[in-house]
Amino acid sequence: xxxxxxxxxxxxxxxxxxxxxxxxxxxxxxxxxxxxxxxxxxxxxxxxxxxxxxxxxxxxxxxxxxxxxxxxxxxxxxxxxxxxxxxxxxxxxxxxxxxxxxxxxxxxxxxxxxxxxxxxxxxxxxxxxxxxxxxxxxxxxxxxxxxxxxxxxxxxxxxxxxxxxxxxxxxxxxxxxxxxxxxxxxxxxxxxxxxxxxxxxxxxxxxxxxxxxxxxxxxxxxxxxxxxxxxxxxxxxxxxxxxxxxxxxxxxxxxxxxxxxxxxxxxxxxxxxxxxxxxxxxxxxxxxxxxxxxxxxxxxxxxxxxxxxxxxxxxxxxxxxxxxxxxxxxxxxxxxxxxxxxxxxxxxxxxxxxxxxxxxxxxxxxxxxxxxxxxxxxxxxxxxxxxxxxxxxxxxxxxxxxxxxxxxxxxxxxxxxxxxxxxxxxxxxxxxxxxxxxxxxxxxxxxxxxxxxxxxxxxxxxxxxxxxxxxxxxxxxxxxxxxxxxxxxxxxxxxxxxxxxxxxxxxxxxxxxxxxxxxxxxxxxxxxxx
Amino acid sequence: xxxxxxxxxxxxxxxxxxxxxxxxxxxxxxxxxxxxxxxxxxxxxxxxxxxxxxxxxxxxxxxxxxxxxxxxxxxxxxxxxxxxxxxxxxxxxxxxxxxxxxxxxxxxxxxxxxxxxxxxxxxxxxxxxxxxxxxxxxxxxxxxxxxxxxxxxxxxxxxxxxxxxxxxxxxxxxxx
Numbered sequence: 001x002x003x004x005x006x007x008x009x010x011x012x013x014x015x016x017x018x019x020x021x022x023x024x025x026x027x028x029x030x031x032x033x034x035x036x037x038x039x040x041x042x043x044x045x046x047x048x049x050x051x052x053x054x055x056x057x058x059x060x061x062x063x064x065x066x067x068x069x070x071x072x073x074x075x076x077x078x079x080x081x082x083x084x085x086x087x088x089x090x091x092x093x094x095x096x097x098x099x100x101x102x103x104x105x106x107x108x109x110x111x112x113x114x115x116x117x118x119x120x121x122x123x124x125x126x127x128x129x130x131x132x133x134x135x136x137x138x139x140x141x142x143x144x145x146x147x148x149x150x151x152x153x154x155x156x157x158x159x160x161x162x163x164x165x166x167x168x169x170x171x172x173x174x175x176x177x178x179x180x181x182x183x184x185x186x187x188x189x190x191x192x193x194x195x196x197x198x199x200x201x202x203x204x205x206x207x208x209x210x211x212x213x214x215x216x217x218x219x220x221x222x223x224x225x226x227x228x229x230x231x232x233x234x235x236x237x238x239x240x241x242x243x244x245x246x247x248x249x250x251x252x253x254x255x256x257x258x259x260x261x262x263x264x265x266x267x268x269x270x271x272x273x274x275x276x277x278x279x280x281x282x283x284x285x286x287x288x289x290x291x292x293x294x295x296x297x298x299x300x301x302x303x304x305x306x307x308x309x310x311x312x313x314x315x316x317x318x319x320x321x322x323x324x325x326x327x328x329x330x331x332x333x334x335x336x337x338x339x340x341x342x343x344x345x346x347x348x349x350x351x352x353x354x355x356x357x358x359x360x361x362x363x364x365x366x367x368x369x370x371x372x373x374x375x376x377x378x379x380x381x382x383x384x385x386x387x388x389x390x391x392x393x394x395x396x397x398x399x400x401x402x403x404x405x406x407x408x409x410x411x412x413x414x415x416x417x418x419x420x421x422x423x424x425x426x427x428x429x430x431x432x433x434x435x436x437x438x439x440x441x442x443x444x445x446x447x448x449x450x451x452x453x454x455x456x457x458x459x460x461x462x463x464x465x466x467x468x469x470x471x472x473x474x475x476x477x478x479x480x481x482x483x484x485x486x487x488x489x490x491x492x493x494x495x496x497x498x499x500x501x502x503x504x505x506x507x508x509x510x511x512x513x514x515x516x517x518x519x520x521x522x523x524x525x526x527x528x529x530x
Numbered sequence: 531x532x533x534x535x536x537x538x539x540x541x542x543x544x545x546x547x548x549x550x551x552x553x554x555x556x557x558x559x560x561x562x563x564x565x566x567x568x569x570x571x572x573x574x575x576x577x578x579x580x581x582x583x584x585x586x587x588x589x590x591x592x593x594x595x596x597x598x599x600x601x602x603x604x605x606x607x608x609x610x611x612x613x614x615x616x617x618x619x620x621x622x623x624x625x626x627x628x629x630x631x632x633x634x635x636x637x638x639x640x641x642x643x644x645x646x647x648x649x650x651x652x653x654x655x656x657x658x659x660x661x662x663x664x665x666x667x668x669x670x671x672x673x674x675x676x677x678x679x680x681x682x683x684x685x686x687x688x689x690x691x692x693x694x695x696x697x698x699x700x701x702x703x704x705x706x
Contacts, residue, residue, distance in 0.1 A: 285619070
């Protein structure tokens with residue numbers, strides 16, 4: 001078969017656009033750093049959010065490819081080089097997650113409450129001893145955090161790099177044979193359990209521990225499915241982009257149909273996991289679990305419902321039909337929604353928890369020295385009843401006793417919720433009273449005044465705040481920056497070798513791939529089948 | 531029975547590529563193919579046979595929607611007015627708890643509905659005797675069949691010539 005345009009060229013114009021995108025990302029990161037609370041929560045959550053999402057895309061591209069190679073799948077050989085190139089981004093992911101891990105050691109961010117430098121929550125002698133976090137000390141500590149993020153990523157990258165190397169070496173074969181394929185398959189098959197068992201640990205450490213009291217056994221599945229969908233939708237977007245540039249003419253709508261089936265199927269899988277997590281927690285009604293959803297449903301309704309709309313309703317209804325999965329325009333539209341939707345999903349997982357952590361850090365840092373007399377271990381309910389909590393915020397906002405009390409209520413609402421659901425219920429109206437008393441809950445309107453912002457933030461962690469309640473322009477800018485970096489890296493990888501693995505034993509099968517779908521409109525056009 | 535008197539001329543091919551090229555030749559010669567039988571679904575066969583897109587999936591959606599609606603409304607009625615019971619302190623009308631059942635019922639209605647519709651359309655009911663041209667078409671042979679009940683001798687000769695030319699391994703006539 002005569003195939004043309006199999007060598008990708010990374011044009012200067014594309015490079016300049018991507019440099020522009022990266023510059024925009026850096027600008028938005030700097031902007032969010034300057035215009036932020038004292039812990040730079042918005043900056044660090046943006047950084048963490050995009051690092052996790054884009055590294056996850058690379059990881060799941062490798063996982064997706066490894067699963068197909070292990071299963072001797074033939075259809076995907078023509079798009080394998082895209083997945084290979086995407087998986088190499090894990091190398092950058094090591095650096096990105098390394099910065100987060102370094103921050104855990106050196107405390108230049110306060111993302112994780114379990115790592116709070118001002119109040120040692122895991123020390124039984126300390127005034128703010130936290131029984132629940134102390135119980136997780138063996139897992140939630142800087143050493144394990146570093147192993148789980150940087151260490152595991154390095155391990156996965158080692159596998160991804162070997163598969164990539166073998167795949168490039170395969171091109172030098174005389175004729176297509178299984179010699180290299182068998183080696184690639186050995187690496188792919190061994191990657192599956194390694195990534196499958198270790199990726200949850202990364203997600204627990206980097207994302208779930210933002211809410212250190214909360215735990216969910218469904219979380220790793222659900223967020224892995226989220227990363228996987230990010231990866232699949234990204235692959236769709238790249239295929240369509242490359243086709244628009246005149247490459248990949250041999251990738252037909254039959255290939256797109258199969259990727260579309262994955263996009264549809266994994267979207268349903270994601271919804272299943274999302275709902276499983278939600279319903280089990282809703283049904284059990286166990287305070288320390290329920291607070292996670294209560295917080296998000298009450299204070300982040302746009303994130304909560306938007307998530308379901310973009311990641312379930314849209315792909316489910318649009319991709320249900322056979323022919324929509326085969327149309328490049330429709331698939332581009334859906335992939336764009338899903339790609340943004342899962343970015344949104346990680347936003348929803350990360351932002352509220354980190355916001356509470358920063359709020360608690362501030363409260364404890366300010367109240368910590370005041371309450372040092374209380375050496376006894378305090379659990380949530382006791383904390384509520386003792387005078388300790390009433391004293392502590394009185395220092396911060398002394399104007400109104402009602403506001404002071406409700407501050408204490410909100411600060412420990414997670415612990416309160418651990419005892420009874422009614423305690424958590426009680427927290428909400430009291431917190432609303434605090435907004436009224438403090439008078440300025442809306443941080444978004446404060447613009448450049450960082451101190452005004454941080455004050456409002458400390459007074460009311462649940463009020464509307466741009467960049468937390470909904471993604472602001474800075475978040476979009478940061479995403480464009482990371483996406484540009486990602487594309488820059490991917491295009492560099494694509495340029496290195498031919499877009500076709502010429503000597504792959506499954507290449508012929510892939511080039512003649514047909515799904516057997518019968519679409520009347522296509523027959524009228526005469527497209528697809530010969 | 532009327533269906534018994536059909537006279538069928540059929541040729542058996544050894545693989546699906548031969549079959550596909552033979553069908554294309556038949557199309558070019560404007561031969562009226564009665565049916566094609568294969569041991570497994572052959573990709574790309576439907577368009578060259580000029581078959582229409584199946585509408586079964588539309589019914590699948592309709593059955594699924596009916597199932598979902600029925601489950602939801604039934605549970606709403608049962609748990610709010612017919613027999614209200616408090617489960618774990620939840621309200622009577624607890625939508626999240628309904629969703630798994632709505633989902634299961636959607637799948638159930640859709641699956642049964644499509645199966646029954648498919649069997650009805652194909653006339654496959656319990657006790658129906660299978661009309662098989664040749665047992666080997668369920669194993670490793672690919673078959674093209676022509677209805678030659680009313681065909682003149684010349685046409686049958688022509689069809690036999692077609693089978694020989696396109697590489698059929700075997701040509702037979704059978705009354706069905």
